[in-house]
Amino acid sequence: MTEQTKRSAVFLDRDGTINEQMGYINHLSRFQLLPGAAAAIRLLNEHRIPVIVVTNQSGLARGYFSPDLLTRVHEKMESLLAEEGARVDRIYVCPHHPEAREDQYRLACDCRKPKPGLFVQAAAELGIDLEASFVVGDRWSDLKAAAAIKATGILVLTGYGRGDLDYVGKGQQVQPRYIAEDLQAAVQWIIEQSKG
Numbered sequence: 001m002t003e004q005t006k007r008s009a010v011f012l013d014r015d016g017t018i019n020e021q022m023g024y025i026n027h028l029s030r031f032q033l034l035p036g037a038a039a040a041i042r043l044l045n046e047h048r049i050p051v052i053v054v055t056n057q058s059g060l061a062r063g064y065f066s067p068d069l070l071t072r073v074h075e076k077m078e079s080l081l082a083e084e085g086a087r088v089d090r091i092y093v094c095p096h097h098p099e100a101r102e103d104q105y106r107l108a109c110d111c112r113k114p115k116p117g118l119f120v121q122a123a124a125e126l127g128i129d130l131e132a133s134f135v136v137g138d139r140w141s142d143l144k145a146a147a148a149i150k151a152t153g154i155l156v157l158t159g160y161g162r163g164d165l166d167y168v169g170k171g172q173q174v175q176p177r178y179i180a181e182d183l184q185a186a187v188q189w190i191i192e193q194s195k196g
Contacts, residue, residue, distance in 0.1 A: 006129040013137030014055035016159015024059040036184040038084035053091040061100030092118040114144030147174045154178045154186045
């Protein structure tokens, strides 16, 4: 795929950005979409902007939940989004942690945010221009991942966002290009930038 045919995308963190931040989602009942998240994703769909979820799930590595539960959580997410006419194009998961209890996940990988591995994989598989893309999340690790791939980083104030802004962000070299109240506000800003 040539540079000319590559397209921009919106990379979304999951917990605290799309769904309520509950710590580890160790039961299906704990997964709840944030208000307006489906509408925001639907707006991206309507503008034909790929929506890619990139999520760290070290709960697998720590033995807090099974791969089967993670699959069911993502099925529930996609079902709830579909009920509101929204969809994500792909979901990428990092299950690793250097101090994992589960041997198969004990790895200092290149895919755990803020490292860029999953974004690079998505770019190769889906023909994405990373530098023309956006990364939206509620943690500074999302913003650092955006910086690593030279994408535009957006902090949402849902999930850990407000606390990260107050206590983590000060003095950080990497700063968000935009701070949004929630995913809907972030997407509205992205649409405006895309028009420009």
